[in-house]
Every structure is written in C-alpha cells, then in structure tokens.
Amino acid sequence: MELNYEFFYQWTTKNLKLNLDGYKETQLQRRIATSMKNAGAETLEEYADVIKANPEAKQKFLDYITINVTDFFRNKDIFEEFEEQLISELLPKFPSLKIWSAACSTGAEAYSIAMILAKHQVKLQNKILATDIDETILQKARVGVYNEYELKNLEYNLRDKYFQEKDGKYEVNKSIKHTVEFKRHDLISDDYPKNYHVIVCRNVMIYFKNEVKNDIYRKISDSLVPGGLYFAGATETIYNPTQYNLTKVTSFIYQKDA
Numbered sequence: 001m002e003l004n005y006e007f008f009y010q011w012t013t014k015n016l017k018l019n020l021d022g023y024k025e026t027q028l029q030r031r032i033a034t035s036m037k038n039a040g041a042e043t044l045e046e047y048a049d050v051i052k053a054n055p056e057a058k059q060k061f062l063d064y065i066t067i068n069v070t071d072f073f074r075n076k077d078i079f080e081e082f083e084e085q086l087i088s089e090l091l092p093k094f095p096s097l098k099i100w101s102a103a104c105s106t107g108a109e110a111y112s113i114a115m116i117l118a119k120h121q122v123k124l125q126n127k128i129l130a131t132d133i134d135e136t137i138l139q140k141a142r143v144g145v146y147n148e149y150e151l152k153n154l155e156y157n158l159r160d161k162y163f164q165e166k167d168g169k170y171e172v173n174k175s176i177k178h179t180v181e182f183k184r185h186d187l188i189s190d191d192y193p194k195n196y197h198v199i200v201c202r203n204v205m206i207y208f209k210n211e212v213k214n215d216i217y218r219k220i221s222d223s224l225v226p227g228g229l230y231f232a233g234a235t236e237t238i239y240n241p242t243q244y245n246l247t248k249v250t251s252f253i254y255q256k257d258a
C-alpha cells in the first residue's frame with residue numbers, strides 16, 4: 001500500500017515540532033513504516049491519530065526515529081585523540097573554554113568530556129552545553145542515572161570516581177553533573193550558539209541529506225572560534241573540509257582556520 005509520507009511530514013512538523021524534511025528519505029520512510037506497523041496502524045493518517053491519543057506511542061515513535069544509541073567514550077581511540085588535542089592545541093591557546101556537545105542523546109558524550117576536563121582541571125567559561133532534539137532523552141541526561149549495560153565501556157576507575165551506585169544503577173556525581181547544561185536544540189532548524197572552542201557532533205550527520213549536512217557543517221564552523229576544534233563521528237569524514245574553513249588534524253577532528 002502507498003503510504004502518504006507528505007501528509008505525515010507535515011503532521012509531525014505541526015504537531016510534534018519535528019521537521020523531517022532534512023533526513024535521508026529511504027532510511028526515514030523505512031523507519032516510519034516499521035514503527036507504524038509496530039503500533040498496529042495501517043495508514044499514516046491512522047498512525048498520526050494513535051500518536052496523538054497515546055503518549056507512550058508518541059515516545060516510541062520519537063525514540064525510533066531519532067535513534068539515540070550512544071555510549072560513554074564512544075570510539076575510545078578518538079576520545080584519546082581528542083584529549084591529546086585538548087592538551088596540545090587548545091589549552092596553550094585558550095585558558096578557559098566553551099564546549100558544545102550537539103545531538104548528545106542521554107548525555108554519555110557530554111559527561112565523558114566532563115570527566116576528561118576534570119582530569120586535566122580545565123577551566124570552562126560556561127557549563128558544557130549539551131543539546132538534542134529529543135526532550136525525553138534530555139530529561140534522562142539531566143537525571144544522569146545509567147544501568148550497568150549503559151556503562152559497559154566506562155573504565156571501572158572512572159565509574160568508581162565519578163558515579164554513585166544506587167539500587168544497581170549508577171548516578172553521575174554532582175561534581176560532573178554540575179558542569180553540564182542540557183537544552184533542546186534542533187540542528188536543522190534552530191539558530192546556533194557562537195564562539196565555541198570545541199563542538200562535538202557525532203553520529204547524527206549520517207541521518208541527514210547531503211544539502212542539510214553541508215548547511216550544518218557550515219553552521220558548526222561559524223560557531224567555532226578560529227583555532228577551535230570540531231569533533232566528528234567515526235563514520236563521518238568531511239570531504240573537502242576547507243570549503244567550511246576547517247582543516248583535518250586527525251582522522252575525525254577538524255580545526256577551524258584562523
């Protein structure tokens with residue numbers, strides 16, 4: 001059966017404040033069709049009614065579409081490169097930093113960075129800004145409680161140092177939590193904050209159409225100070241980064257030109 005995606009895109013923009021225009025079509029439509037079937041709906045019009053009437057169905061849809069898989073120190077080797085760049089490149093130039101973790105999901109990425117900063121006693125101008133389009137995931141990030149599986153890649157010494165065990169789960173210590181501020185931000189349609197020394201935006205570009213990606217790289221570059229670093233995902237190489245005034249410094253780290 002032919003599904004009316006145009007209707008559904010307009011409906012999500014109007015009713016869920018979720019503009020799906022910028023996402024890669026084939027992948028997106030497959031996910032919408034699967035989540036529709038999982039909810040027992042036969043058409044997208046019917047599925048829209050289910051989402052409207054049932055908050056749980058709405059959340060399931062958002063979770064499925066926005067794919068918030070994440071991890072602490074995801075791709076550990078790249079985090080090590082980031083730590084190295086932080087020490088060798090950034091700190092000698094900038095005594096206090098502004099850092100933004102965009103599309104941060106449950107906050108694992110922002111808290112991983114906060115632990116690196118704590119290790120090196122890095123001064124921040126503001127709290128680390130951590131943003132995502134999904135309010136529910138941001139609420140989990142603010143609470144900062146994770147199960148054992150979610151911490152599977154976190155070294156035990158960091159878990160012991162920066163987490164408090166509570167009923168088999170682990171809560172991020174206040175000392176780390178207080179260095180991060182979580183806010184909703186849509187990379188496609190919202191304005192970008194400025195003057196950042198580090199922007200981490202990983203494993204989200206893969207969902208966007210090429211023209212949207214170009215626009216986001218340009219805006220990320222505009223949000224960096226000259227010499228600032230953009231930390232990309234492990235499958236998100238930028239082709240011809242100079243078009244965005246960026247220079248590749250390691251496999252997945254780019255520096256804003258002076």
Ligand SMILES: C[S@@+](CC[C@H](N)C(=O)[O-])C[C@H]1O[C@@H](n2cnc3c(N)ncnc32)[C@H](O)[C@@H]1O
Pocket residue numbers: 066067068069070071074102103104105106109131132133134137185186187188201202203204233
């Ligand atoms: C796969 S997760 C990546 C999380 C983390 N950056 C990492 O690499 O582990 C993708 C995240 O992008 C968020 N996202 C999807 N579309 C977005 C948009 N338009 N603006 C901001 N965040 C978005 C999702 O809600 C999800 O949390």
